[in-house]
Amino acid sequence: MAVTTRVLGRSGIEVSALGMGCWAIAGPWAEGSQPLGWGAVDDDESVRAVRRALEEGITLFDTADTYGAGHGERVLGRALVGRRDEAVIATKWGYTFDEATRQATGEDASPAYLRRAVTASLRRLGTDRIDLYQLHLADLPVPRAEALVGVCEDLVAEGLIRAYGWSTDRPDRAAVFGHAASGATAVQHALSVLRDAPEVLAVCDKYDLASVNQGPLGMGLLTGKYTAASTLPRDDVRGLAPGWLEWFRGGRPAPEWLRRVAAVRAALTADGRTLAQGALGWIWARSGRTIPIPGCRTVAQVEENAAALRWGPLAPDQFVEVERQLAALRTAALRDADRPHWPRPTHPTTHP
Numbered sequence: 315m316a317v318t319t320r321v322l323g324r325s326g327i328e329v330s331a332l333g334m335g336c337w338a339i340a341g342p343w344a345e346g347s348q349p350l351g352w353g354a355v356d357d358d359e360s361v362r363a364v365r366r367a368l369e370e371g372i373t374l375f376d377t378a379d380t381y382g383a384g385h386g387e388r389v390l391g392r393a394l395v396g397r398r399d400e401a402v403i404a405t406k407w408g409y410t411f412d413e414a415t416r417q418a419t420g421e422d423a424s425p426a427y428l429r430r431a432v433t434a435s436l437r438r439l440g441t442d443r444i445d446l447y448q449l450h451l452a453d454l455p456v457p458r459a460e461a462l463v464g465v466c467e468d469l470v471a472e473g474l475i476r477a478y479g480w481s482t483d484r485p486d487r488a489a490v491f492g493h494a495a496s497g498a499t500a501v502q503h504a505l506s507v508l509r510d511a512p513e514v515l516a517v518c519d520k521y522d523l524a525s526v527n528q529g530p531l532g533m534g535l536l537t538g539k540y541t542a543a544s545t546l547p548r549d550d551v552r553g554l555a556p557g558w559l560e561w562f563r564g565g566r567p568a569p570e571w572l573r574r575v576a577a578v579r580a581a582l583t584a585d586g587r588t589l590a591q592g593a594l595g596w597i598w599a600r601s602g603r604t605i606p607i608p609g610c611r612t613v614a615q616v617e618e619n620a621a622a623l624r625w626g627p628l629a630p631d632q633f634v635e636v637e638r639q640l641a642a643l644r645t646a647a648l649r650d651a652d653r654p655h656w657p658r659p660t661h662p663t664t665h666p
Contacts, residue, residue, distance in 0.1 A: 317598055317626040318371060320605055322402070323499035323524035325477040327445060329402045331598060332623055333374030333607035334367045334616065335528065340377070340386025342549060343411070345418040351382060352611070353550045357389055359612055364393035366613045368400055370620035376502070376526065376607045378406035378450055379435050383416040391440035398441055404502075404526070405439070406481055407431035408450035423451055423458050425465045432474055446526075447475040448502055449491075452482040456490050463495045470497045479523070485513040492521030500524040505604065507582065507596040507636060508532050508574045518603050527597055530606035533561045535575055536593040540567045574643055581635040582628075591622040596636055599627035 317331045338352040339360035364375065375394075377386045387405060394401050407428060410419045422431075435444060447469070449459065459480070466478045479500035480491050491498035501518055505511045505527040518525045531537055533552060545565050546553035552562040561571055575589075582592025590608070597606045610616045628636065 316624050318623055320524070320603070322374075322446065322477065322605075323479075323518075323603075324522040325446075325497075325499035325524075327402060327476060327499070329374040329605060330372045330623070331605060332372055332594065332619060333376055333404075333526070333605055334364065334372050334619075335607040335609035336364075336375055336377035336386055336390055337381050338609040338611045339363065339389055340382030341389075343381070343383040343385070343416040343418065348556055349549050349551050349554055350418060351549075351551060352609075353547055355611060357392075360389050361393040363610050363613050363616050364390060365397070366616045367610070367620065368397060370616060371623060372616070372620055373400065374402045374404065374605060374607065376404040376446075376528075378409075378448075379431060379438070380406070380409040380411050380418060380450065383411040383418070384413040384434075384438055385416070387435055387438035391438060395440065402445045403439060403441065404446035404448060404500075405435050405444055406448040406450035406502075407435065408454070421451055423454050423462070425462060428462055428465050432469060436474065443473060444475045445477065446500055447478045448500070449478075449480045449482075452480075452484065452487070454487070456487065459487065459490055460494055463491070463498075466495065467497055479526070481528075483511070483514065485517050488514055488517045488523070489521070492517055492523050498523065500526050502526040502528055502607075504529045505597060505600070505606075506530050506532050506536065507578055507593050507640070508536070508571060510600070515601050515603070518601070523603070524605055525601060525603045527604055527606040529561075530597055531590055531593055531608045532571060532575070533559075533609075535561055535567055535571055536590055538575070538579070538589040540572075542567065542569060542572060574640065577639045577643060578636050581632060581639055584632060584635075585625075585629070587622070587625050588618060590618060591625055592628065594619065594622040595625055595628040596633065599630075599633045 342351040469475045477499040481502040488501040553565040555562045
């Protein structure tokens with residue numbers, strides 16, 4: 315059954331059920347010697363990919379001011395020239411950066427910086443409003459996050475943003491905006507067939523928030539193109555993976571995650587979908603609030619992901635079979651070797 319649109323939480327904003335993550339099209343940037351981008355990109359191809367996404371019915375585009383140290387917003391803005399009203403733009407704030415050197419420089423959770431950040435993002439995007447503005451600091455202490463709600467509400471009243479949310483995997487953080495902020499409408503969090511997030515989804519249900527899903531294809535693992543022998547280049551964040559990135563280790567796919575991919579491949583592709591399309595179908599079947607935002611760098615990637623809209627959610631029996639295949643892996647005791655970087659550090663370095 316095809317699925318084409320969903321509502322962005324309690325905002326009432328209608329978006330495509332599939333978004334496009336724009337981290338990968340932002341190009342290189344780094345924190346010291348640690349790469350944070352996906353290597354060199356072709357901006358012209360990125361623009362074509364965004365425009366092809368629009369043609370395929372994808373309307374939600376998710377970026378962040380820190381992606382490419384501002385470059386990601388500029389590329390998205392360029393792609394949407396003349397087509398701004400067809401798109402729903404989501405971006406984020408909280409991390410600081412130097413555009414000239416393309417370096418991440420830290421973080422700033424002050425209300426004053428929030429004001430400066432939204433103005434700068436509007437300029438780079440070439441737009442007069444941001445549809446979904448998201449706090450990017452996943453582990454920010456609750457009192458400091460609550461201090462930002464008033465400014466966010468003012469920005470909504472001024473028409474500079476339409477709605478806001480928090481990019482965090484922590485259900486207690488997600489609940490803060492859901493409870494205290496009337497303009498909050500979404501939580502962006504990790505969710506994939508490899509990594510469920512029942513507690514965050516429960517918060518979304520309780521407060522009528524959209525679940526915007528980063529990493530729905532496991533940073534490429536659920537495309538099926540990586541094997542144990544694959545090696546990622548060192549200018550790719552996956553090739554020199556920081557501690558918070560769990561899918562890859564030492565420039566190679568982490569074996570414990572490849573095992574999970576192998577466990578669900580047959581069930582996800584049983585009806586003729588590609589592996590990636592099956593993984594997206596699992597997310598839609600998991601909850602009526604989910605909006606996966608797989609990253610794309612090329613027109614071909616956009617087209618394959620967009621085809622998942624025509625397939626829609628996994629059929630109930632197919633979903634049950636995927637869950638059966640994963641049950642043993644999910645309930646097994648986690649060895650240190652299986653999740654060397656989990657839980658994430660209390661104060662992580664810059665990450666999407």
